[in-house]
Amino acid sequence: MSDGDPRGDGGETVEPPAATETAEPTTERGSEAESGGDRTAGTPAETSDSPHLSVRDVALSYGDGEPVVEAERLEVPAGEITALIGPNGSGKSTLLKAIDAELSPDRGAVTFDGRDVEEFGTTELARRLGLLSQEHDSPGSTTVRELVTHGRYPHRGFFERLTETDHRAVDRAIERVGVEHLADRPMGDLSGGQGQLAWLAMVLAQETDALLLDEPTTFLDLHHQLRVLDAVRELNEEHGVTVCVVLHDIGQAARFADNLIALRDGEPYEWGPPDEVITERLLRDVFGVEAEVGFGPDGPRITPRRAVDD
Numbered sequence: 001m002s003d004g005d006p007r008g009d010g011g012e013t014v015e016p017p018a019a020t021e022t023a024e025p026t027t028e029r030g031s032e033a034e035s036g037g038d039r040t041a042g043t044p045a046e047t048s049d050s051p052h053l054s055v056r057d058v059a060l061s062y063g064d065g066e067p068v069v070e071a072e073r074l075e076v077p078a079g080e081i082t083a084l085i086g087p088n089g090s091g092k093s094t095l096l097k098a099i100d101a102e103l104s105p106d107r108g109a110v111t112f113d114g115r116d117v118e119e120f121g122t123t124e125l126a127r128r129l130g131l132l133s134q135e136h137d138s139p140g141s142t143t144v145r146e147l148v149t150h151g152r153y154p155h156r157g158f159f160e161r162l163t164e165t166d167h168r169a170v171d172r173a174i175e176r177v178g179v180e181h182l183a184d185r186p187m188g189d190l191s192g193g194q195g196q197l198a199w200l201a202m203v204l205a206q207e208t209d210a211l212l213l214d215e216p217t218t219f220l221d222l223h224h225q226l227r228v229l230d231a232v233r234e235l236n237e238e239h240g241v242t243v244c245v246v247l248h249d250i251g252q253a254a255r256f257a258d259n260l261i262a263l264r265d266g267e268p269y270e271w272g273p274p275d276e277v278i279t280e281r282l283l284r285d286v287f288g289v290e291a292e293v294g295f296g297p298d299g300p301r302i303t304p305r306r307a308v309d310d
């Protein structure tokens with residue numbers, strides 16, 4: 001199943017105006033983490049009606065190659081926001097693909113709400129789990145409202161017309177991300193940030209129990225980054241939606257997320273609340289950066305000093 005592309009009926013993917021995207025999910029503390037321990041990534045109290053995402057003894061690879069991700073046990077707590085952090089190539093998007101049932105594990109299982117994701121039909125999973133990947137494309141003539149409407153495909157038959165419920169869901173999604181004034185504009189006329197908000201609205205229109213977001217703020221200016229993150233945080237706080245998001249800005253991830261999971265070389269390195277995860281040692285070991293870490297009311301503050309070579 002491709003992110004950004006809600007699944008259609010009968011196990012077939014219904015393509016909105018062409019959308020391609022990549023994804024990744026969560027992890028637990030690895031044996032190399034400096035503090036050790038067997039605690040599972042993210043163990044705060046779960047929201048009773050929110051689903052959790054879990055990875056058990058998983059190895060992931062492409063084709064016949066060596067595993068690019070290996071994790072014994074990873075958890076995305078229900079009803080919370082968990083951010084995956086790590087350098088390029090650390091396995092974040094690969095994990096999201098496995099959570100979204102796009103990539104079958106070589107061993108182990110990924111479960112959603114206690115059920116193996118590969119047991120879900122594509123439409124059934126799309127009704128409960130939404131994905132926004134890194135890459136997406138649509139015909140330039142498609143309007144924002146038409147694009148967002150594609151998020152309702154999992155909730156109706158292939159040839160069924162939109163219901164009043166569908167129209168309300170589309171309106172809510174457009175309003176939540178703040179693009180009402182752009183609803184009738186062609187996608188080809190939008191800036192990169194405006195277009196990203198439209199794609200996010202499409203995923204939100206699915207009205208799922210959980211969201212997977214693969215670098216949703218990359219290449220956006222600060223204004224649009226905050227619009228994306230604010231929309232996701234509001235959805236989480238108001239409806240208890242479980243969120244797993246990949247973010248490259250470590251400081252932004254620390255301020256935005258309830259939990260962080262740091263990956264290095266395809267394995268979990270450290271996890272937990274941002275104030276516990278973000279340390280000078282982690283920044284050096286995982287990101288190859290010498291930095292100073294301070295703490296304020298909004299979480300850790302990172303001051304990079306220089307790159308560190310192995």
